[in-house]
Amino acid sequence: MVAFNLPKNSKVLKGNRFKLSRDVPNKRALEIYRYDPDSSNNPRVDYFEINMHECGPMVLDALIYIKSQIDSSLTFRRSCREGVCGSCSMNIDGTNTLACIKHIKDVKGVVKIYPLPHMKIIKDLVPDLSDAYKQYASVKPWLQSTMPSKSEKEQLQSPEERKEIDGAYECILCFCCSASCPSYWWNGDKYLGPAALLQAYRWISDSRDESSKSRLEFLKDSFKLYRCHTIMNCTNACPKGLNPAQAISRIKSSIANIE
Amino acid sequence: MDTIENKTNKRPLSPHLQIYKPQITSILSIFHRFTGVFLAFGLLLSVIFVFFTAMGEETYKWWNCIVNSLVGKGLLFLWLLAIIFHALNGVRYFLWDNDIGMSIPSVKWSGLFVCVLTLVLTCVLGILIWM
DSSP states (O other), X not given: OOOOSOOGXXXXXXXXXXXXXXTOSSEEEEEEEEOOTTSSOOOEEEEEEEEGGGSOSBHHHXXXXXXXXXXXXXXXXXXXXXXXXXXXXXXXXXXXXXXXXXXXXXXXXXXXXXXSTTOBEEETTEEOOHHHHHHHHXXXXXXXXXXXXXXXXXXXXXXXXXXXXXTTTTOOOOOTTGGGOHHHHHHTTXXXXXXXXXXXXXXXXXXXXXXXXXXXXXHOSXXXXXXXXXXXXXXXXXXXXXXXXXXXXXXXXXXXXXX | OOOHHHHHHHOOBOOOTTTXXXXXXXXXXXXXXXXXXXXXXXXXXXXXXXXXXXXXXXXXXXXXXXXXXXXXXHHHHHHHHHHHHHHHHHHHHHHHHTTOSOSHHHHHHHHHHHHHHHHHHHHHHHHHHHO
């Protein structure tokens, strides 16, 4: 449902300030969203100043630096630190991206860091992605084929057929796209969102998959698919440069063409 | 002590509109919807205009007076802006539905193009109509 304001328990308050002395020459300031599930307090925004001589160039480096040097309770997801795992997706400087591939120097002024928008927050920058994962599972993201049982040979794909899934299989499921979509914010319980739909498209366009028709039938729903109004925030946000909006548009025209 | 269920229900919602930087993509999308709603009201008024004209000279003159007032002209100018933007931007949706111009550079370029063309056409038509 559309609710422009945050619920009472989600209003963000002012938090702690960790300042450096004035004579540190190369410092940057960060504002980070904090929420402690063990207290009954509302979320808050903490202010940190860090010495860039002691910290790496990426936003993730800054988060790790703060956790090890200033406030060890700061909580966030991270793993690969090179943009292939999708764990450290968050809202940096007003747009969703991966902290590990976002340069601090590309942000002007205070670096503002929030969790992925319109998500239930477990702690600090860690959102609850269970619903998004359930939606991903609902598109049956695996190869559906009866062929192997019939024939002894492996299923071949021509280079052209293989090309069809370029731009779709590279998705790392960081959910930057879904969490950037206003339509997903308001109808995230029923609309599948760009991430899940891009994966649906990945299997629909795979020449080896034999269930494209039932996949399209499943998606043909005014909420699951057609809450997409081609806003294109998803494509604008994708840290891997993929185009979920185009995939959704192609799903829509495939459905129109089978009728 | 908090139970796990209790904690899960207590989870706050992360900020969304409050913190997301305005994107040309979402701004033009919401503007498309606003102008659509605005035009629907305009359609209602143009029906009233037809109705008043059919009622006879008196009501027609009275309606004409309203339309030619400053407020009336201002509103008509806004409707002109709305219909031109809505029509031009609608072409983008038509192209996108046919898988044309969906890369981010194209989307930004066509968005900007629509905005500029809307302003130019609105001014030109506005001058032609009211000058």
